[in-house]
Amino acid sequence: MPVTNETxxxxxxxxxxxxxxxxxxxxxxxxxxWPDGETVKxxxxGTxxxxxxxLARYWAAEYDWRKIEARLRALPQFITEIDGLDIHFLHVRSRHENALPLIVTHGWPGSIIEQLKIIEPLTDPAGHGADVSDAFHVVIPSLPGHGFSGKPSAGGWNPERIARAWAELMRRLGYTRYVAQGGDWGALVTDLMGVQAPKGLLGIHTNMPGAVPPAIEQAIAAGEPLPSGLSFSEEERRAVEQLQFFYKHVAYALMMGSRPQTLTGLADSPAGLAAFMLDHDAASLELISRVFAGQPEGLTRDDVLDNVTLYWLTGTAISAARLYWENAQTGTPFFSVKGVSVPAAVSVFPDELYQAPKSWAEQAYPNLVHYNRLDKGGHFAAWEQxxxxxxxxxxxxRSLR
Structure with a gap:
C-alpha cells in the first residue's frame, strides 16, 4: 500500500x-x-x-502489473494536502531551466497513466527531434477520488474546486508562470482554470473544447428540438450530429451523475469494472475491441489493463464516479462555452466525442492562439497518439513562452 513521508x-x-x-x-x-452473449452482431x-x-484471459494469464508499477515508481511523485484533501501528482522537471511549466489533467476512465508517453518528449525535446526551446516542466495530478489522490469524504469536490486546487498546486510548486492542458474531465477543469484566470496562468490547451453554443448543447442534452432560426455550416452540422449521438449513448455518465453509489459491483468485480470502463464512447470501444482481437492500434492490451488495474488496486471505482455526481449538482455543461478569458489552443482529433468547428472555437475562446484538426486520434489522444x-x-x- 502507499507509503508517504509526512515531514x-x-x-x-x-x-x-x-x-x-x-x-x-x-x-x-x-x-x-459471465453473462449471456449479446443478441446482436x-x-x-455495449461491451x-x-x-x-x-481481456479476462489475458489479464489473468499474461498481464504483468509489475512492469507499469516499476515505470511509475521510477518517476518523481508527491502528495500535498490542498483544501483538506491529499492530492497526488507526478512532477518531472526538464533539465532545461527555461522550460515552460505545464499542468496536465486526465479524465474518466483515465488516470495519470494516460499521460506517461508524453512526459519524456515534453521534458526532453532535443532527445525527441525537437528544439530545446519547446521544453516543459510537467506536473500531472491525479483527480480527487482517482488513483493515489485522496477520496473526498464529503461533497463539494467539483471541477470548479479542482481548478482552484490546481492553481494552488502550481503556486505551491513555485511556478509564477505556467500553462494548463486537459482532456475529458481535464478539459472541463482546464477550461474553468481559464475562466478563473489565476495569477500566473498564461494560457490553456484543450483536446475536448468547451465550444458548443449553450442553447444547442442544452437542447441536445434534453432531447429537445434545436432552437429555431439557426443555420449551420457543414462542419457545424456534423458537430451537432456527433453531439446528438453522444447524448443518446451516455448512459454511463447519467448513472454516475445520479446514482454513483449504486455501482457497487464495479468495486467487487474486476471484469465488471473493465467492461464499464471500456464502454466510454463508440470509437474508443471499437478501438479497444480491435486491440483484444489481436489488431495493432495506438493502444496495446497492456495500456488498457494498466489503467483498469490502477483503478482496481486503488479501489477508486466509486470515488471516481462521484465526480459526475458532483458536477451534476453544479450543472456545469460538458461541452458548452464557459467564458475562458486567457489565451487558448484547441486541437481537434477525428475520433473525439465531437469535432469542434473553428467557427465555434473562435467564439468560445476569444483569444484563440492555435486551432488544428488532426487526421488521427480519439478521445484519449495523449495516450493513443x-x-x-x-x-x-x-x-x-509556443507563442505564450
Whole structure:
C-alpha cells in the first residue's frame, strides 16, 4: 500500500502493491460469472462478451502489473494536502531551466497513466527531434477520488474546486508562470482554470473544447428540438450530429451523475469494472475491441489493463464516479462555452466525442492562439497518439513562452 513521508507540505510519495493483492485480483478475474452473449452482431448493446472473455484471459494469464508499477515508481511523485484533501501528482522537471511549466489533467476512465508517453518528449525535446526551446516542466495530478489522490469524504469536490486546487498546486510548486492542458474531465477543469484566470496562468490547451453554443448543447442534452432560426455550416452540422449521438449513448455518465453509489459491483468485480470502463464512447470501444482481437492500434492490451488495474488496486471505482455526481449538482455543461478569458489552443482529433468547428472555437475562446484538426486520434489522444499530441502542445503554447 502507499507509503508517504509526512515531514513537509509537499511529501515524497511511493507505493507498492503486495503479491496478495495481485493474487486476489487474479482469483476474482478467474471467478468471473459471465453473462449471456449479446443478441446482436455489433456493439449496440455495449461491451461484447468475446472482448471481455479475451481481456479476462489475458489479464489473468499474461498481464504483468509489475512492469507499469516499476515505470511509475521510477518517476518523481508527491502528495500535498490542498483544501483538506491529499492530492497526488507526478512532477518531472526538464533539465532545461527555461522550460515552460505545464499542468496536465486526465479524465474518466483515465488516470495519470494516460499521460506517461508524453512526459519524456515534453521534458526532453532535443532527445525527441525537437528544439530545446519547446521544453516543459510537467506536473500531472491525479483527480480527487482517482488513483493515489485522496477520496473526498464529503461533497463539494467539483471541477470548479479542482481548478482552484490546481492553481494552488502550481503556486505551491513555485511556478509564477505556467500553462494548463486537459482532456475529458481535464478539459472541463482546464477550461474553468481559464475562466478563473489565476495569477500566473498564461494560457490553456484543450483536446475536448468547451465550444458548443449553450442553447444547442442544452437542447441536445434534453432531447429537445434545436432552437429555431439557426443555420449551420457543414462542419457545424456534423458537430451537432456527433453531439446528438453522444447524448443518446451516455448512459454511463447519467448513472454516475445520479446514482454513483449504486455501482457497487464495479468495486467487487474486476471484469465488471473493465467492461464499464471500456464502454466510454463508440470509437474508443471499437478501438479497444480491435486491440483484444489481436489488431495493432495506438493502444496495446497492456495500456488498457494498466489503467483498469490502477483503478482496481486503488479501489477508486466509486470515488471516481462521484465526480459526475458532483458536477451534476453544479450543472456545469460538458461541452458548452464557459467564458475562458486567457489565451487558448484547441486541437481537434477525428475520433473525439465531437469535432469542434473553428467557427465555434473562435467564439468560445476569444483569444484563440492555435486551432488544428488532426487526421488521427480519439478521445484519449495523449495516450493513443502521443507524438501528434506532443506536437500540438509545442505548437499551441509556443507563442505564450
Amino acid at each position: 513537509s507540505a509537499i511529501r515524497p510519495f511511493t507505493f507498492e502493491f503486495s503479491d496478495a493483492e495481485l493474487g486476489d485480483l487474479r482469483a476474482r478475474i478467474l471467478a468471473t460469472r 455489433d456493439q449496440s448493446q 461484447q462478451l468475446a472482448t471481455m472473455r479475451e 502521443p507524438g501528434l499530441f506532443v506536437r500540438e502542445l509545442r505548437a499551441g503554447f
